[in-house]
Amino acid sequence: xxxxxxxxxxxxxxPAQRAEPQRPVLAAIAAGGALGALARHGVQTALPAGPADxxxxxxxxxxxxxxxxxxxxxxxxxxRPAHRLVRPFLGVGVLGGYTTFSTYAVDVQRxxxxxxxxxxxxxLAGTLAAAVTAVATGMWLTRRIARVxxx
Numbered sequence: 001x002x003x004x005x006x007x008x009x010x011x012x013x014x015p016a017q018r019a020e021p022q023r024p025v026l027a028a029i030a031a032g033g034a035l036g037a038l039a040r041h042g043v044q045t046a047l048p049a050g051p052a053d054x055x056x057x058x059x060x061x062x063x064x065x066x067x068x069x070x071x072x073x074x075x076x077x078x079x080r081p082a083h084r085l086v087r088p089f090l091g092v093g094v095l096g097g098y099t100t101f102s103t104y105a106v107d108v109q110r111x112x113x114x115x116x117x118x119x120x121x122x123x124l125a126g127t128l129a130a131a132v133t134a135v136a137t138g139m140w141l142t143r144r145i146a147r148v149x150x151x
Contacts, residue, residue, distance in 0.1 A: 028085040032093015040098050052114040055107040058100060059127055065099035066131040070138025079146050 040061050047057035072090055076082040104127055111120030 024085060025088045028089040029093040029096075032089040032095075033097035034093075036094040036097025036099075039094075040100055051110060052116040052119065054119055054123060055103075055111075058103050058107055059123065059130070062099050062101065062104060062127055063130045063134045065095050066134035067138040069095050069099075070135040070140075071142045074139050074142040074146075078143070 043061050044057040047060070049055045049057065069091065072087075072095065076087055104123075108120050108124050111117070111123060
């Protein structure tokens with residue numbers, strides 16, 4: 001076990017930070033979450049799915065959100081230091097509100113209930129594989145672009 005805090009923005013060993021008001025962080029998350037949820041709603045409105053149809057909107061929202069999370073984390077942890085509210089706003093707020101793994105779980109249940117178990121299984125496994133691949137791809141591409149730009 002490590003003595004480092006889970007959240008690098010707050011060191012719980014420092015009394016002033018334990019008592020630090022979290023309002024700015026919560027406000028950043030809330031504002032970002034509202035923007036992310038609106039973006040997701042736009043995608044899901046543009047790509048509606050029937051009861052037994054493959055839920056492409058949720059799939060692409062989750063995969064693109066994971067790609068962007070990979071990009072964001074490399075940018076703010078390896079390339080350029082960011083203000084302490086950038087990660088809560090963009091990572092937890094915007095991208096957390098944009099991606100929707102709870103809807104993913106409901107979509108799987110909906111497909112099974114609609115007697116489309118093969119589609120449900122493909123969606124279950126395909127989303128997981130694509131999401132993990134997207135994070136890794138976002139990180140890899142960002143590091144590669146940063147190296148090229150540094151030359």
